[in-house]
Amino acid sequence: MIFHGNLVTAALALTLVPGVAAAHFQLAYTEESLIDAPGDVPVKLIFWHPQESGPVMDMGEPLEFYAIHRGEKIDLKSSLSQTVFRGPLNEAVAWDGSLPVKRMGDYVLVTVPAPYYEDSEDIYIQQITKTYLNRGQMPTDWDSAQGLKAEIVPLVKPYNVIAGSTFTGRVLSAGQPVAGAEIEIEYMAAEPDMATGAPKPATAGPLPGGAIVAVSDENGYFTFGVPKAGYWGFAALGVGPDTAFEGKELSQDAVLWIRAFDLK
Template sequence: MKKLNFIYLVFALIGQSVFAQHALAHFQELIPSNDIVNENTARNIDINMVFTHPMSQGPEMNMAHPSQFGVVSPFGKENLMSALTPYQVNDVTAYKAEYKFKKPGDYIFYIEPAPYWEPAEGVMIVHYTKVVVDAYGSEEGWDTMVGLPVEIEPLVRPYGLWAGNLFQGVVKKNGLAVPFAEVEVEWKNDGSVTMPSDPYITQVIKADANGVFSYAMPKAGWWGFAALLESDEKMKNPKGEMVPVEQGALIWVQTRDMK
């Protein structure tokens, strides 16, 4: 009986460890200070880029210098790498930038972070992330694709959303829809919500046969949608070993309470 109890304990601890790793989903944040700019707001926005676990409020992971940072705007595709500024969050490096709007339009900010080695999962992680900001009521171009290797095409305008609205998107890889892709969803926790158990940290949904997924956002704030796909090519980890690559297609949208 003691031997059986020991075996059950070992399996329980292994299960908790695996489950905890799954619950703490990695999300590359790309959060602007405002997703709608108009005559009542400043013309400038600040954009924060933190690699973290948003629903759990951390821990944050160290970011190396991003490979790409830019915006698709009425001016075309702009390289914003020179606007990046590193800063410290709980002793790890994150990045921020400032952007000034000069013309009405929808601005799609995107980042390709440097590959991140996750030894617990044995993969290199690259999360291609974007967020859309509407400037001066243009409301056009929000579904323009950046052209990233993996990307979510929004089917719902990704701003001006109320809490409770349904968000839909298409998961794409190399421009083609990915059938039955798994999408992880997390809310950027402001400390007002305590999870009753681990499954509430990361919501998990599957796209349909056409790569389309849907999720109703129950609370005001920033919501991250991450479609996690395996790259066709492997990459060297810090030890020089060839390992799989997790390519994440991420999009952030903000909801507000209807008052």
């Protein structure tokens, strides 16, 4: 359990679940989470299995792609161009975008993808995704909910987590906490190469025993001990209010990416 003052904020079940297949994860990837100077930051949108550098799925054109900075929305959809990401097993449609970073503070990247049809399960998947950047070490927006249908709100600053510490988040569905949400957790073992549109060499192997899974407590909180530097993804499965799309089941997931660093 994690205590904040006298309030118990998280009690989780954390397991390696053999029956859970390698996780689909929506990426909104930037090479850096801490930005020193103003300029345009390249962003690559990929629907992939980054832990084991597995299959890549075709992404339809995102429904929304924007950033929140100092509470204001910056529409980034016009920056998107279709591209191809070439994984070791296949290649698939991905998207390149750009985030103009000017003033100091946080930039919360929000991606609302089109639902993806997973024929092996006969369902649609829509992973509403948040990624965080900061310029100038001035926190402004990171701990705020963004009013998404499905989202994870961080309780730890998500762009400079220390490896070996813990990360706590809260799962929300249309602004309300979700008890008993299943959260898949995955390490981005192979980061995308922005120039080549292919994975860099993997820095870790597949997880033994299957996906890491946490379960949110009665107030929607969960906590995870972050063992390694790099990007970590959290996907709260099926927590959004929309449950059907084009006559089939829809899993409307909340995805959040954090960046961890080694303490040197």
